[in-house]
Amino acid sequence: MRALTPIGNLMTKLVGDFQYSDLEEKICTPDQLHPKPDTSALVFGKYFTDHMLEVSWDSKRGWANPVISPMHNLQLHPGAKVLHYAIELFEGMKAYRGEDGCLRLFRPDRNMARMLSTAERSSLPTFNADEMIKCIKRLVQIDKEWVPYSTTSSLYIRPTFIATDPSLGVASPNEALLYVLMCPVGPYFTSGFKPISLMADPQYVRSWPGGCGAMKMGANYAPTIYIQKQSELLGHQQVLWLYGEDHQLTEVGTMNIFLFMLNKNGERELVTPPLDGLILPGVTRLSLLELAREWKEFQVVERTITMAEVIQAHEEKRLLEIFGAGTACVVCPVSSISYQSREYNIPRTEPSLSQRFLKTMSDIHYGRLQHPWAVDIQ
Amino acid sequence: MRALTPIGNLMTKLVGDFQYSDLEEKICTPDQLHPKPDTSALVFGKYFTDHMLEVSWDSKRGWANPVISPMHNLQLHPGAKVLHYAIELFEGMKAYRGEDGCLRLFRPDRNMARMLSTAERSSLPTFNADEMIKCIKRLVQIDKEWVPYSTTSSLYIRPTFIATDPSLGVASPNEALLYVLMCPVGPYFTSGFKPISLMADPQYVRSWPGGCGAMKMGANYAPTIYIQKQSELLGHQQVLWLYGEDHQLTEVGTMNIFLFMLNKNGERELVTPPLDGLILPGVTRLSLLELAREWKEFQVVERTITMAEVIQAHEEKRLLEIFGAGTACVVCPVSSISYQSREYNIPRTEPSLSQRFLKTMSDIHYGRLQHPWAVDIQ
Numbered sequence: 001m002r003a004l005t006p007i008g009n010l011m012t013k014l015v016g017d018f019q020y021s022d023l024e025e026k027i028c029t030p031d032q033l034h035p036k037p038d039t040s041a042l043v044f045g046k047y048f049t050d051h052m053l054e055v056s057w058d059s060k061r062g063w064a065n066p067v068i069s070p071m072h073n074l075q076l077h078p079g080a081k082v083l084h085y086a087i088e089l090f091e092g093m094k095a096y097r098g099e100d101g102c103l104r105l106f107r108p109d110r111n112m113a114r115m116l117s118t119a120e121r122s123s124l125p126t127f128n129a130d131e132m133i134k135c136i137k138r139l140v141q142i143d144k145e146w147v148p149y150s151t152t153s154s155l156y157i158r159p160t161f162i163a164t165d166p167s168l169g170v171a172s173p174n175e176a177l178l179y180v181l182m183c184p185v186g187p188y189f190t191s192g193f194k195p196i197s198l199m200a201d202p203q204y205v206r207s208w209p210g211g212c213g214a215m216k217m218g219a220n221y222a223p224t225i226y227i228q229k230q231s232e233l234l235g236h237q238q239v240l241w242l243y244g245e246d247h248q249l250t251e252v253g254t255m256n257i258f259l260f261m262l263n264k265n266g267e268r269e270l271v272t273p274p275l276d277g278l279i280l281p282g283v284t285r286l287s288l289l290e291l292a293r294e295w296k297e298f299q300v301v302e303r304t305i306t307m308a309e310v311i312q313a314h315e316e317k318r319l320l321e322i323f324g325a326g327t328a329c330v331v332c333p334v335s336s337i338s339y340q341s342r343e344y345n346i347p348r349t350e351p352s353l354s355q356r357f358l359k360t361m362s363d364i365h366y367g368r369l370q371h372p373w374a375v376d377i378q
Numbered sequence: 379m380r381a382l383t384p385i386g387n388l389m390t391k392l393v394g395d396f397q398y399s400d401l402e403e404k405i406c407t408p409d410q411l412h413p414k415p416d417t418s419a420l421v422f423g424k425y426f427t428d429h430m431l432e433v434s435w436d437s438k439r440g441w442a443n444p445v446i447s448p449m450h451n452l453q454l455h456p457g458a459k460v461l462h463y464a465i466e467l468f469e470g471m472k473a474y475r476g477e478d479g480c481l482r483l484f485r486p487d488r489n490m491a492r493m494l495s496t497a498e499r500s501s502l503p504t505f506n507a508d509e510m511i512k513c514i515k516r517l518v519q520i521d522k523e524w525v526p527y528s529t530t531s532s533l534y535i536r537p538t539f540i541a542t543d544p545s546l547g548v549a550s551p552n553e554a555l556l557y558v559l560m561c562p563v564g565p566y567f568t569s570g571f572k573p574i575s576l577m578a579d580p581q582y583v584r585s586w587p588g589g590c591g592a593m594k595m596g597a598n599y600a601p602t603i604y605i606q607k608q609s610e611l612l613g614h615q616q617v618l619w620l621y622g623e624d625h626q627l628t629e630v631g632t633m634n635i636f637l638f639m640l641n642k643n644g645e646r647e648l649v650t651p652p653l654d655g656l657i658l659p660g661v662t663r664l665s666l667l668e669l670a671r672e673w674k675e676f677q678v679v680e681r682t683i684t685m686a687e688v689i690q691a692h693e694e695k696r697l698l699e700i701f702g703a704g705t706a707c708v709v710c711p712v713s714s715i716s717y718q719s720r721e722y723n724i725p726r727t728e729p730s731l732s733q734r735f736l737k738t739m740s741d742i743h744y745g746r747l748q749h750p751w752a753v754d755i756q
Contacts, residue, residue, distance in 0.1 A: 045546025048457060074461075075451040078559055079426060083452075083540055086464035086596035087603065123603045158546060162461055168423025168536060168561060170599055170632055172607055181456055183546060203588055210583030212601045218464035219597035221548055223590040225465065225501045229550055254548055 017127050018055050018063035020134035026069040027051070027142065034071075039150045042186035044328065049143040049155070053135055053180040056164075057125050060174075066135045068142060074177070077166030081173050087163035088218040089118040092327045093283075095140045095155040095182075095377060097147045098367025103140060103377040105157075106327075106365060108133045110283040115159060118215040123172040124161055132159070136180055137377045144377075148184050151366045156185040156328070187329070193358070195335030195348065196324075199231035200240035200307065202247050206278075213250075213278045220280075221254070228253070238324070240337055243278055247307040250278050255324030255332060256285035259305060260298075260353045262318040268298035270353070271305050284325040287373065288357050307339055314344050322346045323354040331358045395505050396433050396441035398512035404447040405429070405520065412449075417528045420564035422706065427521040427533070431513055431558040434542075435503050438552075444513045446520060452555070455544030459551050465541035466596040467496040470705045471661075473518045473533040473560075473755060475525045476745025481518060481755040483535075484705075484743060486511045488661040493537060496593040501550040502539055510537070514558055515755045522755075526562050529744045534563040534706070565707070571736070573713030573726065574702075577609035578618035578685065580625050584656075591628075591656045598658075599632070606631070616702070618715055621656055625685040628656050633702030633710060634663035637683060638676075638731045640696040646676035648731070649683050662703040665751065666735050685717055692722050700724045701732040709736045 028050045037047045048071055055066045081087045093111045096104050112129035119126050136157060140147065147155040158181045163173030187193070204227045206220070207213020213220060224239065231239045238253035249257055250273055259271045270292050275281050292300045313319045322334040331354045337344045348354075363369035406428045415425045426449055433444045459465045471489045474482050490507035497504050514535060518525065525533040536559045541551030565571070582605045584598070585591020591598060602617065609617045616631035627635055628651055637649045648670050653659050670678045691697045700712040709732045715722045726732075741747035 043547075045457065048544075052456060071456075073453045074456050076454055078430060078449075078452050078538070078557055079423065079536075079561075083460060083466055083538060084468050084536070084596055085599035085603070086466060087600045088461055088464060090462050121604055122600060123607060156546070158457075158462070160456070160461060166426075168534070168559075169421075170603065170606070172603055179456055181546075183457075205586060205588030208583060208586035208589065210581055211586065215601075217600055218462055219600045221463035222465045222500060222595060222597045223593075225463070225548065225550055226499055228548070229501060 016062040016125070017131060018066050020066070020131045020138070022065040023135055023138060024065055024067045025142070026067065028070045032070050036146060037184065039148045039153050039184070039186065042148070042153060042184055044185050045156065045183050047183055049146040049182040049184070051139060051142050053139045055127075055135075055178040056176070057178065058175045063125075063127065068135075068139055071181075076164060079166040079168055081163035081165055081167070084168060085163075085170055086217070086219045086222070087122055087124065087173055089115065089122050089124070089161050089216055090218065091115045091159040091216060093157045093159070094327060094365070095147050095157060096365040096367075097149060099151065100367045102367055103144060103147055104365065104367060104374040105133075105137070105140070105377060106375070107283050107287065107373045108136065108375060110286065111159070114216060114281060114283075115161070118217060119161060121212060121215050122161075122217060124163065124176050127178070139180055139182065140377050143182060146182065146184050151362065153184065153186045154365070156183045158183070185328070193333070195333040195346075196237040197235070197336040198238050198240040198252060198334055198338065199234055199236040200242055200247075200337050200339040202242045204239070204241070205243060206241040206251060208243065209277060211277075214275065214280060216280060234338070236338060242307065248304050249273060249307065249310065251280065252324040252334065255326035255329065256280065256282040258288065258323050258325055259310070259319070260321040261313050262320065263299070268320070270298055270300045272302055273304060274302040276304075282326055284327055284330060284361070287361065288325055288331075291357065291360055310337070311344065314346075319347060320349040321353055325357075330361050394440040394503070396444050396509060398444070398509045398516070400443040401513055401516060402443055402445045403520070404445065406448045410448050414524060415562065417526045417531050417562070417564065420526070420531060420562055422563050423534065423536075423561050425561055427524040427560040427562070429517060429520050431517045433505075433513075433556040434554070435556065436553045441503070441505065446513075446517055449559075454542060457544040457546055459541035459543055459545070462546060463541075463548055464595070464597045464600070465500055465502065465551055467493065467500050467502070467539050467594055468596065469493045469537040469594060471535045471537070472705060472743070473525050473535060474743040474745075475527060477529065478745045480745055481522060481525055482743065482745060482752040483511075483515070483518070483755060484753070485661050485665065485751045486514065486753060488664065489537070492594060492659060492661075493539070496595055497539060499590060499593050500539075500595060502541065502554050505556070517558055517560065518755050521560060524560065524562050529740065531562065531564045532743070534561045536561065563706070571711070573711040573724075574615040575613070575714040576616050576618040576630060576712055576716065577612055577614040578620055578625075578715050578717040580620045582617070582619070583621060584619040584629060586621065587655060589655075592653065592659060594658060612716070614716060620685065626682050627651060627685065627688065629658065630702040630712065633704035633707065634658065634660040636666065636701050636703055637688070637697070638699040639691050640698065641677070646698070648676055648678045650680055651682060652680040654682075660704055662705055662708060662739070665739065666703055666709075669735065669738055688715070689722065692724075697725060698727040699731055703735075708739050
């Protein structure tokens, strides 16, 4: 991969970005390769591929060359800022093996744009998104046999960015490590496309105005795990996160939320909360909105929606379907919401919109439908 | 340290706590010892002592034996939950070298109680606080020459707790590492006891009802660093964190905030925000409140205080002093607050209450005043 650096790249390099053309590759010897798990036995995020990508940064020298090397433990100083002040962020994206044998990424530009905005908010350095995508593509190529031969599974890609400098001052990091792991994954929920039940309890708040709820920071996740466990103890699968005195719906588990309903005029409407800083700007969310707007068959609305509205629509039988959307699960239907000591069963009207979304997205992912969102890895 | 385990301890051990009596010690060889920095050159959290304490846990086997060994890098799987979902927490406490030569901790029971409540909220396992304090005391004894021979410096102790299992599911950790680092530190602010200027901007919110602002989680810190940098770019030293439409004062930087003022009846009043879930229950905060209540010289009130009240008191010349309080700095006076395009200069009425607090706390820390809060390390 070490080629002569074109002059154009040199210019960029001067301002500090790393380049794909500087990528160093240390490939596993045959005895370092790991056996691949059976596709039927995949658990989300448990099995890792043979290689990883790393790019280190420090404030004096800027970015080092990107390196792909055998998967290995990180050596971190126990005072590293990531371990104390949660200066860390990540992305979630996937590579798919198409029915035509071609490997594809889904809208990697969107994940990289979000990663850069999160990096800025986290006081971590930025980089050139296109160069990063080239490095990720190369990593997938090297571990291409890890992309499941299955149209219900995929290779989950986890770009991660952590502050590594060993100093306990609460301050901007001077050292950081950007790295990418990959995991073959099956359906996110072991229950498959089976609808999930939600706990909605306004006493727990995931994010708030003036905070970082729209950023893919590690800090947004730690506080949710205890609440997720509470919901499981009460027999539910995920948390429906509410905000404000009017109990606005924000996210479901780690997904964006969509409601398909009849409005008061009897018109079909797809509703999802707006990008007001409280929710993550999901790539799947954006894609479903864009698909639905292209279809022009029903109204598509980004607006605040409250539990009172959901209950009224439920009582008036105007609720057609509720589902979560995210990279891990793509689309996940909701069967019920437990809220203020009542259980609301959510219908799933046929034909199901979430099923249709899943089919269209899968057709794009697995190359059955040619679409600019699916980016070839060659 | 490996002694026979008394039967009482065995009982505790069955329910999973680690024991001081099981502590394993691997002491540095002479060539592994590091030179100690000059006391005048200390920077907060930059120099670490020769040894660290570690206790590992997993959900199957429970706690392993505590181990003190030479300071070393951690080997972490790059998929460790701490690096992705910020499942991490810490404490900050200090050891002081008394004028009588005796080493003392300050209220370690309070730090451990807070650490345990944060661990529970973080889905991390709990442990026996007394056993942990004994292990920490032993660590200080081993590195006792690192406790500065100075009554303006101290040994900062950083208990840290991270989730280490290599799995990307957003779920309770099955593996974790509790560890303790120590750093000789001088005054937290290089400006010493020099008053600091604050930026108060209601568009940035540190914590919120239903969140984890009262927990010492890493997740509370990452989002603040960018804002802290904004305040520095505007020429200020720290952020005054506001909350709500009425711009309540919550914390200052990483400290609790205190206002000493005349109330509308002309009576002297020490005011600090209440423990309503938005602020950290500081050990220094508690100690200052307890001291002031013992003195019985002025009113001591924990209540919500808004910027409007501060401004009115400022205009009516009823503001005597504002200061931050925390383990790192003990007490830190505020010189000014920049808020809504105005700069409010904060007086410092003599005799200064913050100076008096600092003197009393220092007398306790350095053994000039015998006090139950100061715990001998022997």
